[in-house]
Amino acid sequence: MINDIYDTYIPPNYKKDIVIQKLKRLPVITLCKLIVEWISRFPLKHGRVNSHNIKDHLEILLKTKIGRPELAKLITLKYWNYGLNMYQLAQLDTMILLQHPKSYLWNSHRIYRTETDRFPALIIPNDFTRVLQELFQRQNQKCHIFYYRHPNLPLNMFRISLFELSRGDQHYIERTPFYVVFTVSKSPIIIHTHYRESDTYAKLIMQLIKESIMITSRVQSNSITSMNDTKDSAYITLKDEGSNPIKNLSNIYLTSGIDGTGNTVASWQSYSNGSSDVSPLSHPSKHQSIKGKEAITKFDDKLERKRKSMLRFHGKELDGEPVYDNDIPVEKIKFTIENHIDEEDPLATPIQINFSFTGKDVFGGIHELCDEGVIDIDKIPGWLCGDNGTKSGNVIDGDFEEYKKRGGLI
Incomplete structure (x- = not known):
């Protein structure tokens, strides 16, 4: 054994x-x-x-x-x-999660030091994995933890599997894997697999995740040197604020505020990324209110175009250059465009156009064409930027709708 x-x-x-x-x-x-x-x-x-x-x-x-x-x-x-x-099995499951994001439901918890004081935890993957494994051992619970850095978002992903002995005590049986996600920077928010209140295994995982955060946070602050002192269990609490489960990790990343920008949109977004208020470490003469908007946004057209396309395609950079070869590429995708031309007669037959894309990485190729100016980045719709993941579907008057499954691949 x-x-x-x-x-x-x-x-x-x-x-x-x-x-x-x-x-x-x-x-x-x-x-x-x-x-x-x-x-x-x-x-x-x-x-x-x-x-x-x-x-x-x-x-x-x-x-x-x-x-x-x-x-x-x-x-x-x-x-x-x-x-x-x-x-291999853990990495395979993680790749499927990224390739089929709408197949998973997510919730989030907030970390509090007191009733009102949020605690922004900084998770170091190796330390967190080691401590969590030791806590499972204390519970006499066999586990396997797989860590993976999200290819496009600044997220650390952990796949946690618990095991129980078979009836004959001959080998272990794996339970349904549980995922927990942290931002790479400090954040008081944890994203995790949606689970039912009756799921005792999920509750145990969340409890030990809380203890792991407490222990690793204390070690980082040099308040303790080992994990033997955990008597102050009220050091932090995890609060579920009653949000409905959300499909797609990218969606809950944007809406939960895990990166500090989830609740800021449009003109208010500058307050979340620090471009509006003057930092104590910056020079006031360089602020937008002094230099003027025109001086700050005076970039080369090509660099500005690349910046826009990087945001639209949720892209990433390597040594300052855009990377078009995604870790989870889409090789084949199809869209059917339906537009109602005659607004006075809503029952009139709509105009339909079919688009089929094939290649090593469809959205990576479209991203590169936008960078080169072949496609206007200011006019390209979201469904051509990969906003709907790997799903093919109908685009009816601009709104995406996934194809209904017919028992075969598109």
Whole structure:
């Protein structure tokens, strides 16, 4: 019997057909990236494929137009025919979460030091993971924690899995994974998987998350040097403010205020990002009220265009340059545009136009075209910027509506 659930632990009861169905939900390019990372981290035990030739091997497969079902079977039946380990399964689930964001419900809690004083916690992933694992051990609860940095948002994501023994005490059974998300900077808000009040496992996870925040915050402030002193359980409290569950992590990130801007829009947004009030460390002569708006916004047209497109596409930068190759690319997407031309006759047949996009990264390519000025960034609609994730659908008079499922892929 193992003493803990390590990354290399392979659940014996994980059925391969379930894993294949999960793998088939990811694009081919994402699957290839996972294969390269997994082979470098967990070398294959059999076959001629290794970390040195895997990229060449995958390039040959891509030239043959290999699809997701074939690649999924290759992963489970050839590369890792003995089963995927906990690290691989956790990363696979996280990639699916990012690829299909509307399949998950989220809630948030606020951290308070007192009844009214919010506590902005700073979560350091390694410290938080270590402390949380030790707290689960104190509860004699087997767990596995997987950390992942969100590819587009400034968020630290933790996938927490709890295990219980099977009836025959022969192996562990994994319960439904629980996700908790923190911003990379200080914030009094925690985003987490939506759960029912009757879910005792979720309540235990939230309780130990609270204790982990208390312990790591104290260590950072040098008030204690170990995790043995936790008697002051009222140091912080987590309050659920009764918000309804929200689909899509990006939506709750924007609306919860986890980054300090969730409740500020339009002209008030400058107050949240500090561009309106003068900082004590800044020079008053450089403020907008002194220099004037025209002097501040006098940028090169191309740089201004790139800035706008970066905001519209929720993009990221590497060494100051935009990155168009997303971690979760959309390879195929379709839209049907319906516009009612005759406003006087609402029953008149609308004009329909179909758009189909295919490629290595559809929205990354559109983002690049906007940067180059081929597409007007000021006029492009949100559904062409990836605002609706990976979903295809109808755009009726400007409003997006997901296609109804018909039992097949679009």
